[in-house]
Amino acid sequence: MNPADRSASRTVAAAAARPVEKIRVLIADDHVTVREGLAAMIGRQADMAVVGEAATGRQAVELWFSLRPDIVLLDLRMPELDGVGAIGEIRQRDAAARIIVLTTFDTDSDIANAIRAGARGYLLKDSQREELLDSIRRVHAGETSISPSLVAKLAAGISSETLTGRELDVLILLAHGKSNKEIGANLYISETTVKSHLRNIFAKLDVLSRTEAITVACRRGLVTL
């Protein structure tokens, strides 16, 4: 399946009905409803075919290598192995893999992580039919496809400073409503150290209070409440 084949098959498909190389699509989502929906939409296209469905990230990786599809549509939140993990494993052994993330989540870190891991496309589940199908064709053709509205978020996410591991520890406990003292006890550090971390966190997130920090952290997907 080299680029020449691909452009050829596209020409044929455009021309009319003849033995056509269909785009072989793998669907990975833990919701049966979504899998059915994608399969129904893709199955109706003349130039695409669903070759497999996975309900977990682990399954998605296995099916990618056993079925050798052209494209995988991947949800980010899945049991066993999450989307980002699955992308990593697939790309590690197959750097050319064409992966489209299709998810409900659009926090900065979700998008950034998926792209960093090697996704070629990123769509939200409320995308329209044509948008989705176009995206599959575009990514299959070697392009990338990310919703314009998400590009802005991506830029914002990248420009923002990254927290250190310890700062994230503190932030997570903070977001669960712990006091400085409790955070310290949980992490086996003194309360003053917690305050130091918090000052750095506030500066990085550009906020003034712990409550603001929680909301910003949620929006950026740094923590889950």
Add this chain to the structure above:
Amino acid sequence: MNPADRSASRTVAAAAARPVEKIRVLIADDHVTVREGLAAMIGRQADMAVVGEAATGRQAVELWFSLRPDIVLLDLRMPELDGVGAIGEIRQRDAAARIIVLTTFDTDSDIANAIRAGARGYLLKDSQREELLDSIRRVHAGETSISPSLVAKLAAGISSETLTGRELDVLILLAHGKSNKEIGANLYISETTVKSHLRNIFAKLDVLSRTEAITVACRRGLVTL
């Protein structure tokens, strides 16, 4: 996928067994993928048929009264008119309406509001195929159908004290990271009043600090970050 196709396939399916009264299902969800998925699953059942699809709550209400289906599968989060609003409007003019809520959200208040508004069933979108189809049959038969795991949440939600309107105003601003002073300025009340409200909120939510209040409020679906 036009009405003619659908009625045609209905006649055929009926011929196979007997002239069967199919359960007429209306689907209301703003995600085209989910609509397709539900339509595909339901369409394959011998005893069910999808008679319409709505992408907004407003459309769902209109189609309920123009198509007169037996059941509507309703997402809670929809543009124009949300699920709870749609349930209200439908039940107001048709108290016997059989409504199943099918949503990704399972916070206490979502469930409680939907049930209060008159939903007969409440399913999460990660439900399995059979669970979903069973639920449709059960609710059509006049029973109610709520995932056991949700019943516990429902009970918890009902037992918890309800916040007054003003308290909710305060809580929402609190969750957005405002200080007491800012909340007061926003609501045109004094800072001390804000503190009074907060004390009541803390007592009702059974928490000790504003940060805890945020997390609990999020979990219960009282606020959206």
Add this chain to the structure above:
DNA sequence: GTGCGACTCTCCCAAATGGGAGAGTGCCGA
């Protein structure tokens, strides 16, 4: 009209938080 609850406010005080300035340790990469 009486009572109740929501909403508003006050005074007061202890505890927690936010922020400045600085410093020691340990690890990793240039």
Add this chain to the structure above:
DNA sequence: TCGGCACTCTCCCATTTGGGAGAGTCGCAC
């Protein structure tokens, strides 16, 4: 090996927050 970074900690102080104990007004329901 040497700088930089993460992580840890200290002292200090202004501000914010949490909480006790009341109290006045308004509107709604019985």
